[in-house]
Amino acid sequence: METLRRVSEIRRFVAASRAQSATIGFVPTMGALHAGHLALVQAARAQCRRVIVSIFVNPTQFGPNEDLAAYPRDEAGDARKLREAGADVLYMPDVSEMYGEGFSTSVRVKDLSQGLCGDFRPVHFEGVATVVTKLLLQVFPDAAFFGEKDYQQLQIIKRLVCDLNIPVRIESVPTLRESDGLALSSRNLYLSPEERTIAPSLYRILKSATDDIRGGQAIAARAERAITELRAAGFAKIDYLEVRDAQTLEPITKLSRPARILAAAWLGRTRLIDNLAIEVP
């Protein structure tokens, strides 16, 4: 596995691969890799001859009071995991390679960036949309792989790729979970042992609400009850728990199209998110 740090190097690798008619799969990450990321690499390997994984902790998607400085970094461990997973290239641009002097362009996806995490992380999705646009245009893969764990982000990326006519296929991969149901996340590293015992109840509470709503319970009342359950389980603050249209993320009151239940809640200083599909019965 090669490690490349410049746009020009990535473009050379991609051009050489295309000259051999090799398809390119791309997995953009912020590092601190866990089995969820490796499942994305595996999905990319299954579909494409060459797999590029980027690690870039993007400063513009963190708010001023968020965890940019503390965000976990483990370059050597990440490189080892990617080598074992069969990635061909680790792409690690630095901040000056991504945001040169005078940088001042941003990409925004209006409707989908409002509500849910967008209400609590006001600069986040503009930062994500901009950096993902850049990475896709730097690498130009045939397909790019994103996890369903960041569900709002996934819908935003699908939208912007369609809207801006970026010629790449977006593939989504289901959330990986610990055996107790906790969704894998780099931020799980922040949890104290006690918080770690509480954390899986986020999944359990969402799962139970999902089953009840599929079973016919009223959406608003059942979501309210799930919030109460989260509080009782020990979540100090609940940013949101909502049921939305699975594609447009618009609020819904009836289960007439595929829906998604999504939540963000805090354990101490760690913000956890999770989401589940609610199929129409």
Add this chain to the structure above:
Amino acid sequence: METLRRVSEIRRFVAASRAQSATIGFVPTMGALHAGHLALVQAARAQCRRVIVSIFVNPTQFGPNEDLAAYPRDEAGDARKLREAGADVLYMPDVSEMYGEGFSTSVRVKDLSQGLCGDFRPVHFEGVATVVTKLLLQVFPDAAFFGEKDYQQLQIIKRLVCDLNIPVRIESVPTLRESDGLALSSRNLYLSPEERTIAPSLYRILKSATDDIRGGQAIAARAERAITELRAAGFAKIDYLEVRDAQTLEPITKLSRPARILAAAWLGRTRLIDNLAIEVP
């Protein structure tokens, strides 16, 4: 010359051209073509084996009180001119091809979109940046050609192409003028015979200010005097007349780097813009 209306058709044409190792030049326009546009086509032909010209009157770059409905359209005349100029493809997507259902992404170039025309046309440059990003990603040319007449637009496009890593070369082409100095513009069609006799004084006044500033006159005072001269010549309203850094478009007080004098002024209901280089002597 072929006329294509779908992204998929353009992509097929470009892929077939690339398979023959042909380079692609692209000239995006809003139609109502004049010799200035044809100079862009000529520049594209000089550098590239295949030339694609788009005509799309982009609704999102017009404000609610602007001239979208009245904007001149002449599909048959435009096609004839492009055929004679040697374009290979006329690309004419309709609004629904460009902005499908649920479209909600926008591209913004912060600093360069503020001031000058940005202060008077608040949605304009976001509309321009978004549609140019889309067109470049639809066509994927080797080079795209823009006129210096829309100088602020040109700087914004250079910036966004660099910032978003769009792999295309942006080529600028000097403004074409009538023999009396009036910059060619589709909007010149709006001018009454009397307004048409006043219009060239915009160029003459900018040219004289340029010469005086190169000759050592103070920038602010000379720009002020040029505004007075525009009023005396018969321009009813002057949106701005300013001297800026030629690349960053930041206001300047001294001629220490290449500068640009830019103005927008109204004759009746027609808004004219023009600009000239001020080289460091």
